[in-house]
Amino acid sequence: MSSASPSTAPRSSATAARYPHPAAVLELLKPITWFPPMWAFMCGVVSAGIAFEGRYLMILGGIVLAGPLVCAMSQAINDWHDRHVDAINEPERPIPSGRVPGQWGLYIAGVWTLLSLALASLFGFWVVVATLVGLVLAWAYSAPPLRLKENGWYGNAAVAICYEGLAWFTGAAIMVGGLPDWRIIVLAALYSAGAHGIMTLNDFKSISGDRQMGVRTIPVQIGADSAAKLASVVMALPQVVVIGLLLSWGLQVHAALVCGLLLAQLWLMKKYLMDEVNLLLHPKKIAAIYNGTGTTLYVLGMLVSAFGIGSLLSGGA
Template structure:
């Protein structure tokens, strides 16, 4: 049987997409207020689980079940291009799922449960019969929850030896998950042609590019406003002001994005999203100042 090159396997697993859940896990670690001493093996294992395992699994699953869509939108991808022959894409998705579960088991009950939930969302997003990505509202919500909220909560819980974080940490994790819904929409503008042909109702397909850009911007901005207000309410005014400042820059960039969403979605994803995730870390340090 013809085997794919290692370069094709790496491309299938999309390392560039691992950063958001790894970052969110790190934010959860910071927000926990717990010292890192003596917990570094757990931290490293959690970061690996969030990125090179669970997120990589989601990419492999998505590429396999999206191979017909990618043949239209991105024919150079490993599966539609033939560089990932036969059923190798599916085999890798299954093997990476099992490896992820094995690593999650090393993080104790809470880590294993979080890994299970993340993997279930990954398969539900792409695979029939659920295939949540067929609806932009549900699919992007699943991704946002998995990439941001679940990873944040897992990082905080692992540091607390299995205890769930307090309500403030859960609130921030949920808010940044909601905002990530808009970030996920940014990825859908470049895929409109294939999505429309294959019956995938992403937000740009459902609403049209201009309206989808407005919705994505609003969904990204509103949770950050709430975060800034909460930080101020919790006595972390400077951190709240920092989050508001980062949002102000994003709003200026959103104005340009909304004016030409098809041309600037990739630009905003690369330039605006780093400001969003920087606010996450600022919020995590704010919470650390409260709980320590």
């Protein structure tokens, strides 16, 4: 008994060091980040104007594809390629802390990529195309040689396209079983463009660290004040176009609702994002306040627009 005990202990600890704990894997995949693409996916589902009855399993599968698979994969590959920086700045994260040991971060990203494509293949050609584009952008965002995240203009565009436009397109494509109506694609593209501004605000939380590490986010390149003004314009202009389109399609009520949401955003932009002194002193706090208020109104406008085009398409069916 005494000789067996020492021999089993090393094997147990070696196993623990070799394989990641499930809780650490879940932390690596960051469930809190899944909400934006899942919301956009549901906007796509609603915008198709097709009844949910008999399609609940398909919708659930699409939600899994948008959030727990594609978005989660992007988080894993991002943490893998940031592991050396995280070892200095955030050593408690799953990979630098050793809770996801060895190359498991890379393995998980690879497996999730394959699982995403496998699930997408069940929904037809256009869902596979959208998923493939999203996966390519996710890898290009984090991985060399492109590593789009090192320049805010490109990196923010990649994230905005994945989180908003492609997720919206996927939801509609799953519902219609093919290429969505051109008006759905236009709305998805417009809200995707506006999301570039949201991504710029997200970069306010790490201006100092990004500057030290040479990550050229938009706030680092042009300063917090100019970046806030730019983000405001980028978020507002696509919504103005959306309002015009909704009016041209005879959706006056939906256009009025989106207009009201935009006016509330403009008030919040003036209150927070145009405050040069506070932006200089507390950029992280100001961006967080706006993201909790103005960005919420933005995504509500997405849903209103989705209901509008959905009602139009269902009425014309």
